Amino acid sequence: MTSTWQQIATEKKSRQLDSVPQEWLNSSLPSEETLSVINFPQETNVLSALDREITESSVANLLSNLASRKWTSVQVTTSFYKRAIVAQQLTNCLTEIFVDRALVRAKELDEHLEKTGTVVGPLHGLPISLKDQISIKQIESTIGYVSWVGKFAEKNSVLVDILESLGAVPFVKTNVPQTLMWPETFNHIFGRTTNPYNRSLTSGGSSGGEGALIALKGSPLGVGSDIGGQVSIRIPAGFCGVYGFRPSYNRIPYAGCVNTMEGGDSILSVLGPLSNSLDGIKTFFKAVTSKEPWLKDPMVIRKRWSEEEYNLIDHGNGKNLCFAIMWDNGLIVPHPPVRRGLEITKAALLAAGHRGILSSLYLNTVIDWKPYKQAEITKNISDIWAAAAEEDFKTVVALSGEPVIESMGLVQSEKELLFRPTGSGISAFALWQLQKKKRDLRQEHLNHWEDTASQTGTGRPVDAIISPLAPYTAPPHGLNKYGQYTMPLNLLDYPAMIIPVSKVDQELDVKQPREDFYTADDRENYEQYDPATYENAPVSIQVIGRTGEEEATIALSEIIDEALRGAKSKL
Structure with missing residues (x-):
């Protein structure tokens, strides 16, 4: 008898x-x-005092204590497992849980260190969570499709092989939307992931399981993927108040992962890290690139970690930096807490530079960023996706008979198809024209950035852009539908870091009167805002670098994060 979906x-x-x-x-x-x-994890009796100490440690501290044998990998992995299960019960953030396998791996690492006195690699003994699509041998990667239940990976993805060679312990996989191309983490198999700061709000997508898990400190370091910002690393990181990094195309190996819309190589999905600290982001990126992933994945560019670039050789060696803030993109004005997050960041950077917190030689300047063809760029990426996306989704769901999910909302409606690419398909020639337009837009935006050299006072173009990641903080389920602040970066292929800044404040973030609106979407977004609805939601910013400048973007993000921490310490 054939089973139903x-x-x-x-x-x-x-x-x-x-x-x-x-x-x-x-x-x-x-x-x-x-x-x-x-x-809640700090209150539950499931976690011991040692479990809490371990799971609330930074990646740097964990790795130091693992290498010194203060903590064993079995201890650390078990502690994070227990906290990950707490996170799962609270937010429904996990898919695959393989305890015995991970603990066998952890024990092998402990025995190696005991026997040789040396670590396997720079991630020795560290548990790492992985977005569901990242293949692990003999484990399923459904990406929310009932059709793919029972399909066990025949081998690891290249990234998993590399992480294990570095000494990491993959221990859980995390929830995603059906199809991946959806900014709400919801599917017919595992259900919906919620935001731990406010469970009436979305954790975002498509790496929403990672965002919720990392926020609850159920994993020290996770890996997500990013193809459109809204279906991404960045939105879940920002909505859940953690750090997340979208690198440029082909720096981190993607080979062997399960994916959606495969073959649509004009806008590439990229893998990147999420963590509760920037040291976790840097550690991941530096470690993975050290393993020469271009020898294992032909799409990866041959570029090792560059200390020169990290030391900002192309940015005045980190002295007299100029940041540009995009207060809005000319399409949708952000809600008050988002604006406040940008203002906090500007004030912190200026104060840090002048007070010499960062260095006696620093003198930061902050200018306004003029958005460039945001509507055109967003439409171009949407049109490229729509070329065959609908056929791709329907082909997969037809294998089991499950329906394509039509609504992100708590109440399903056949009339509420939001955000996911749709379309009847276009000719190859028509797609070529879209890709040609994409190339031209990238060239124009490069010129636009270069032209800022006349405004910075440093003799260089703007060192980084600071912008919202969405026109709101984490919204109620079903209402995360505007990708205009994140999608353009996937077309332009700019690396971007998410940094948490604050939380929604009922007194500071009151609704301000407005009469003029850019667009109908702008008006709708304004009318949607009530600070009570967004209670406790994290406020985050997006730090944007230039194509291929991962090391510099990480370094510039550290400078911004340090300035924000310095400002908080003065309060």
Whole structure:
């Protein structure tokens, strides 16, 4: 007898539940009406004092204590497993949980260190979570498709092989939307992931499981993917108040991952890290590129980590920097807390430069960024996606008979198809014209950035752009539908870092009167805002570098983050 898609999904979810050790489950959880669960892991008796100490440590501290044998990899992996299961019960952020396998790996690493006195690599013993699409041998990667339940990977993706060669311990995989191309983490198999700061709000997508897990400190370091910002690393990182990094095309190996819209190589998806600290982001990027991934994935460019670029050789060696802030993109004005996050960042940078927190030689300047053809760029990327996306989705769901999810909202509606690319398909020639337009827009935007050299006072163009990542903080489920602040960077192929700044404040972030609006979407976004709706939502910024400038973007982000921390310490 052939199983229905509902039966297949139910059986798969049952297998997931069976993979969790019963002693790690909380018998007493917050009620469904409890919106903020971000502090619950600190209160549960499932975690010991040592578990809390371990899981609240930075990546740098974890690696130091693992290398010195203060903590074993088995200890660290077990502690993060227990906290990840807490996070799962609170936000539904996990897909695959493979405890026995990960602990065997951790034990092998401990035995190697005990026997040889040396670590396997720079990530020795560190648990790492992976977005569901990143293949691990003998484990499923459904990416939310019932059709792909039961398809076990025959081998690791290249990134997993590299992470294991560096000493890492992959230990869980995290939830995604059906098709990946959706800014709300929701599918028919595992259900919906919620935001730990306010469970009435979205964690974003498509790496929403990673965002929620990292925010609850259920993993020290995770890997997500980013193809449009809204379907990305950056939105979940920003909405969940953690650090996240979108690198340029082909710096981090993608080979062997399960994906959607494969063959649509004009706008490439990229893998990148999420963490609770910038040291985790840098550690991941530096470690992975050290393993010469271009010898394992032909798409990866041959570029090692550059200390010169990290030391800002192309940015005045980090002295007298000029940042540009894009207050809005000329299409949709951000909500008050987003604006406040930008103002906090500007003030912190100026104060840090003048006070010499960063260096006695620093004198930061901050200018306004003039947005360039944002509507045209966003439309171009949307049109490229739509060339065959709908056919791609329908081909996959037809294998099981499950429907393509039509709504991100809590109440499903056949009339509410939001954000996901749709279209009847176009000719190859028509697609070529879109790709030609993409090339021209990239050239124009490069020229636009170069032209800022006349405004900076440094003799260089702007060193980095600071912008919103969305016109709102994490919105209610179903309302994350504007990608105009993130999508352009995927077409332009600019690296971008997400940095948490603050949280929505009911007194500071009151709604301001407005009469003039750029667009109908701008008016709708304005009318949607009520600070009470966004209670406790993280406020984050996006730091944007230039194509191929991953090392410099990380360094510039560290300068901004240090300035923000310095400003907080003065309060």
